[in-house]
Amino acid sequence: GAVVSQHPSRVICKSGTSVKIECRSLDFQATTMFWYRQFPKQSLMLMATSNEGSKATYEQGVEKDKFLINHASLTLSTLTVTSAHPEDSSFYICSARTEAGDTQYFGPGTRLTVL
């Protein structure tokens, strides 16, 4: 199956700093990538959908100036959490889909801890 990588897998940062998370599709071209946030024992909460070369579409309630998403190529999307605060601590998951594909493939996730 298709492989999606995420980097870093874990990150600890101080409050007020920015953190960038990378999501890469390793063996296919991802025209669409999705960013999710997941709290323990809960479902995935979609934050935004990004299409290569265009602006991301954010879900209601997600601050686009705080969670910056860039999908500059068909294999890479980045999520930058700006001015992180402890309440941003969470597990962030990306997933990717080809233009013709009907299935989303998920990255392994990034655990963000903001001190």
Place this chain on the structure above:
Amino acid sequence: AQTVTQSQPEMSVQEAETVTLSCTYDTSESDYYLFWYKQPPSRQMILVIRQEAYKQQNATENRFSVNFQKAAKSFSLKISDSQLGDAAMYFCAYRSAIRTIGKSTFGDGTTLTVKP
């Protein structure tokens, strides 16, 4: 808007036995896709099985099979010969077949425990 409901927050099964996880969904669309994903303790989401709504035949993948009832909007997952490695959180997901609607809707998940 589409909704996906998993009414069983937790389920348990004895090793080697069979268990069925329930999922219902609500949609006004006639063409769509349904998925079951597994999230083990590593938290890596793994695709278990997918079903196209236009196909009447239920999808199967080795020990995993679905019971797709389109009229009832039901999509249950049956795990046969349960193994310890099946212990995980399982999510049911819906995705429209309309290409401009790319995102999936997920249920709240069912935590499956497998007892040795």
